[in-house]
Structure formats: C-alpha cells, structure tokens
Amino acid sequence: MGQDAIAENKAPVSCHLVAFEQAVIRTREIGGPLLVVSGTAPHTNMEVFLSHRIYDEGKKPEWWGIEVVGALPGGVCLDETKRFETAMPVSRVSGLRGIEVIGADHTLRLTVEPDANDI
DSSP states (O other), X not given: OOHHHHHHSOXXXXXXXXXXXXXXXXXXXXXXXXXXXXXXXXXXXXXXXXXXXXXXXXXXXSEEEEEEEEEOXXXXXXOOOEEEEEEEEOSSSOXXXXXXXXXXXXXEEEOOOOOGGGO
C-alpha cells in the first residue's frame, strides 16, 4: 500500500487523540532521549500510547509529529477517569528541529538534542 493510499484511508474510530497535560524529554545515557507524556484519560479502561507519524523517506520534517492516542479494547467504555504516563524513545523519530506532541486539544513542540551515538 503506497503513501497516497494510506493518506486516503479514513481515521479509525476505535482509537482517537487524547488530551495530555505534560510532555518532557528526558535524557538517558543508554538509548538516547525519551519522550514522557502524562495526563488524565477519559476512561479507566483506556490504553494510552504514543504513535509517531510516518513521513516519506528522505523528507525529514522540521517537527516530527507524535500523537497521544487512546484505545478502548473490547468495545466497553467505563466513564471514570484515570491518570496515565507513557513514553517512547525519540532519537530515531525526531525532525530537523525536534518533535511535536499532538493531543486532542493542543500540540507542544520540543527540541531534541541529538544522541551522541547518532553524531
């Protein structure tokens, strides 16, 4: 499936963007920089994870988009909220200037220092 075919697909209804409260880059000696995102999920049974966007090979964006995504496994939605914290390494998914964390209600741009192993 080509990039154009992927772009034409409708957004999934089983997952959606989730609002986040904080996003920070933590430096690690092994494994490079780590994006850590936290907030409150709207449902206690919601799994929240980070998913980086896909770009054409050789066309690195200024800011690499990383989405805060929520999924409800099993099709059941519990109305209580819960705190979440999720993380992902970003040394391989950083744009020319950094990353852009994309949530349901806002985005946040963070610069990413290059990993010493990538220089």
